[in-house]
Structures are given as structure tokens and as C-alpha cells.
Amino acid sequence: MAIAREGRICSFCGMPGGPGTDLPLMGGLGAQICASCITHFHAVVEDEAAIAESRRAFPWESMSDTEVLAVLPQILASAEQNQQFAHEWVELLRERNVSWAEIGRTLGVSRQAVWERFARKSGDNGATA
Ligand SMILES: [Zn+2]
Numbered sequence: 001m002a003i004a005r006e007g008r009i010c011s012f013c014g015m016p017g018g019p020g021t022d023l024p025l026m027g028g029l030g031a032q033i034c035a036s037c038i039t040h041f042h043a044v045v046e047d048e049a050a051i052a053e054s055r056r057a058f059p060w061e062s063m064s065d066t067e068v069l070a071v072l073p074q075i076l077a078s079a080e081q082n083q084q085f086a087h088e089w090v091e092l093l094r095e096r097n098v099s100w101a102e103i104g105r106t107l108g109v110s111r112q113a114v115w116e117r118f119a120r121k122s123g124d125n126g127a128t129a
Pocket residue numbers: 010011012013014015033034035036037038
């Protein structure tokens with residue numbers, strides 16, 4: 001299974017984007033960002049007053065409970081996207097014949113622990129490596 005950009009969301013605003021949409025996404029390590037968020041954050045870092053404001057208070061401090069609740073599904077969708085990306089990355093390593101033992105060493109866990117975390121969903125039985 002190749003790592004795909006289809007079906008991804010912007011990790012900052014939650015908008016769906018990627019190929020086949022009007023919202024290009026870029027990113028790495030599982031996080032994705034859309035052009036609108038890049039433009040927004042670029043404007044903030046170029047505006048000393050906006051930077052000073054961002055240092056004074058977290059955005060959620062001025063949000064209503066309804067607004068905070070509305071963001072919760074987006075946070076979980078972004079977290080799940082990152083978890084899915086980690087699984088795809090492990091699948092990439094397995095397709096390159098990197099052993100479960102080596103992946104486990106990299107993560108500081110046993111071969112068995114990494115297999116239990118990643119192989120069960122992918123269907124890789126890990127019988128030989
Ligand atoms: Zn965005």
C-alpha cells in the first residue's frame with residue numbers, strides 16, 4: 001500500500017484537501033497544511049502585533065463551550081490521520097523488507113510490541129522477519 005495524499009485533511013483547520021480537491025495540502029510526519037493556513041500563519045509571523053497577541057492568550061481561552069466542542073472532532077480526525085500515516089510508514093518499511101525487529105529497535109520497543117501495534121491492522125503476519 002502506497003502512502004497517498006487522497007482523503008487527507010489540513011491538520012490546522014480540518015478542511016479536507018489533497019488531490020482531486022481545490023485545497024492543496026503539504027506536510028510531513030503525518031501533519032498536513034493547506035495553502036490558506038500557510039497564508040494565515042505567514043501573515044501572523046510577519047505581524048508583530050499578532051505575534052504579541054498570540055503570546056498573551058491561547059485562542060481557546062476566548063472560545064465559547066460550543067466552539068471548543070466543535071473543534072474536538074477535528075482534533076481527533078487530525079490525530080487519527082497521524083496514526084494512519086504512522087501505519088502507512090511502517091507498511092512502507094515492511095515493503096522494503098525492513099524487519100519488525102529493526103522497526104522495534106528504532107522505536108525502542110520489542111519486535112513483538114511493534115508487531116502488535118502495527119501488523120494486526122495491516123494484515124502483515126510477520127512470520128519471517
Ligand atoms: Zn488549513
